[in-house]
Amino acid sequence: MARQVKIIGVQVKDIRFPTSLQHDGSDAMHTNPDYSCAYVILNTDSEHKGYGLTFTCGNGTEIVVAGVNAMKNWVVGKQAYDIFNDFASFWRKLTSDSQLRWIGPEKGVMHLATAALINALWDLWGRLEGKPVWKLLSDMTPEQLVSTIDFRYITDVVTEKEAIEMLRKDQSKRAQREKELLANGYPAYTTQVGWLGYSDAKIKMLCQKYLDQGFTTFKVKVGQNLENDKQRCRMVRECIGWENTLMVDANQVWGVQEAIDWMIELKEFKPLWIEEPTSPDDILGHATIAKALEPHGIKVATGEMCANRIMFKQFLQHNALQYCQIDSARIGGINEILSVYLMARKLNVKVCPHAGGVGLCEMVQHLQFWDYICLNGDKTGKWIEYVDQQHEHFKVPTNVQNAAYIPPLAPGYNTEMFEATLKDNEYPMGKVWQELIKQGKHYDPR
Numbered sequence: 115m116a117r118q119v120k121i122i123g124v125q126v127k128d129i130r131f132p133t134s135l136q137h138d139g140s141d142a143m144h145t146n147p148d149y150s151c152a153y154v155i156l157n158t159d160s161e162h163k164g165y166g167l168t169f170t171c172g173n174g175t176e177i178v179v180a181g182v183n184a185m186k187n188w189v190v191g192k193q194a195y196d197i198f199n200d201f202a203s204f205w206r207k208l209t210s211d212s213q214l215r216w217i218g219p220e221k222g223v224m225h226l227a228t229a230a231l232i233n234a235l236w237d238l239w240g241r242l243e244g245k246p247v248w249k250l251l252s253d254m255t256p257e258q259l260v261s262t263i264d265f266r267y268i269t270d271v272v273t274e275k276e277a278i279e280m281l282r283k284d285q286s287k288r289a290q291r292e293k294e295l296l297a298n299g300y301p302a303y304t305t306q307v308g309w310l311g312y313s314d315a316k317i318k319m320l321c322q323k324y325l326d327q328g329f330t331t332f333k334v335k336v337g338q339n340l341e342n343d344k345q346r347c348r349m350v351r352e353c354i355g356w357e358n359t360l361m362v363d364a365n366q367v368w369g370v371q372e373a374i375d376w377m378i379e380l381k382e383f384k385p386l387w388i389e390e391p392t393s394p395d396d397i398l399g400h401a402t403i404a405k406a407l408e409p410h411g412i413k414v415a416t417g418e419m420c421a422n423r424i425m426f427k428q429f430l431q432h433n434a435l436q437y438c439q440i441d442s443a444r445i446g447g448i449n450e451i452l453s454v455y456l457m458a459r460k461l462n463v464k465v466c467p468h469a470g471g472v473g474l475c476e477m478v479q480h481l482q483f484w485d486y487i488c489l490n491g492d493k494t495g496k497w498i499e500y501v502d503q504q505h506e507h508f509k510v511p512t513n514v515q516n517a518a519y520i521p522p523l524a525p526g527y528n529t530e531m532f533e534a535t536l537k538d539n540e541y542p543m544g545k546v547w548q549e550l551i552k553q554g555k556h557y558d559p560r
């Protein structure tokens with residue numbers, strides 16, 4: 115019989131890191147991000163807690179915090195296993211609250227807040243079972259796994275029955291794949307060389323650093339200035355050579371034709387993909403770009419700002435992406451992300467998770483490990499993004515060795531931050547922010 119563990123309280127904090135000071139995380143659209151998160155702590159009547167977060171870029175985190183506060187009554191007072199044993203129904207109730215859904219539905223701030231809460235629930239579940247989340251997922255029967263997913267709006271691409279069949283197909287291979295993954299890890303690519311605000315000297319130094327660490331796949335930000343993009347791509351190619359892989363990321367700055375024209379100018383650098391070439395909502399625009407760039411050998415990647423499974427469904431249905439970049443904190447947490455993996459598998463599209471942000475590397479690895487063990491079994495031409503930032507604030511940070519993510523063994527979703535981090539980085543009263551505000555050094559949009 116399932117244990118009785120009651121959720122007795124939800125705390126949510128606005129945690130920010132002043133990354134804009136060094137231009138860490140900068141791109142053509144987000145020129146001054148302060149990597150931040152709405153950080154959720156689920157208190158229970160046991161010794162266990164659950165920790166979850168959703169990523170933000172600084173200002174606005176307080177709105178996501180308000181979103182979590184508006185939803186927390188769905189969780190407080192509930193038995194954790196009542197949620198886990200009928201997770202899809204709980205997820206649907208949370209995202210379909212008859213009043214709150216008007217300010218979504220299933221998108222924007224409310225869906226970020228959903229992700230933070232749902233991520234905390236999965237962390238709690240992993241801790242209660244004494245398993246890292248990737249293992250919790252991988253040990254589920256196909257029926258149990260599918261019972262966590264709300265299939266509303268996606269059965270025209272994948273039904274529950276088909277999902278169970280897909281998962282059953284490779285059930286006998288799970289143990290061998292898990293062993294292989296624990297031994298070799300999962301390939302990572304790095305974006306750390308590519309933030310748009312970095313100087314040439316810093317980019318060259320970082321290329322060498324990550325080459326020395328064994329990385330063979332690198333991503334560079336583009337889209338602000340064509341001549342500057344050419345110069346930086348040339349410089350990065352000179353550092354990493356032509357045998358290694360380069361991707362470029364425009365973070366939505368272009369219109370459709372502009373994206374095509376700009377990328378034809380950059381094709382001499384042989385980028386594998388152009389990421390987020392245009393508005394994240396423009397499915398047919400992405401399809402047009404993908405078609406136009408196909409003869410030039412450039413694929414389209416997107417997903418870090420894809421609002422929900424329905425948008426992903428249409429991107430996948432319309433060949434609007436060739437690399438599907440699920441994000442662990444953008445759509446409504448693991449339950450919804452699993453449905454995207456299932457659709458991508460059915461339609462034969464590669465998933466390469468997005469991880470540029472706080473805690474995203476920590477979380478998203480679990481999902482890709484599960485995909486490898488239970489669904490896909492193939493790592494060829496796939497990577498998990500790796501950015502080398504804010505890991506020191508997590509109790510169990512990512513472990514990337516020789517450009518491969520090594521599966522964590524600690525229970526949970528790797529989302530717990532140190533107490534000192536929460537105290538010092540809480541916005542605006544934490545020590546870090548009080549000092550910056552006093553010195554006038556914090557980001558000011560004016």
Ligand SMILES: C[C@H](O)[C@@H](O)CC(=O)C(=O)O
Pocket residue numbers: 138139140141144147171305363365418468469470471499
């Ligand atoms: C604002 C974030 O750093 C963003 O640039 C991340 C991103 O696009 C990526 O990692 O990809």
Ligand SMILES: [Mg+2]
Pocket residue numbers: 363365389390418468470
């Ligand atoms: Mg990106």
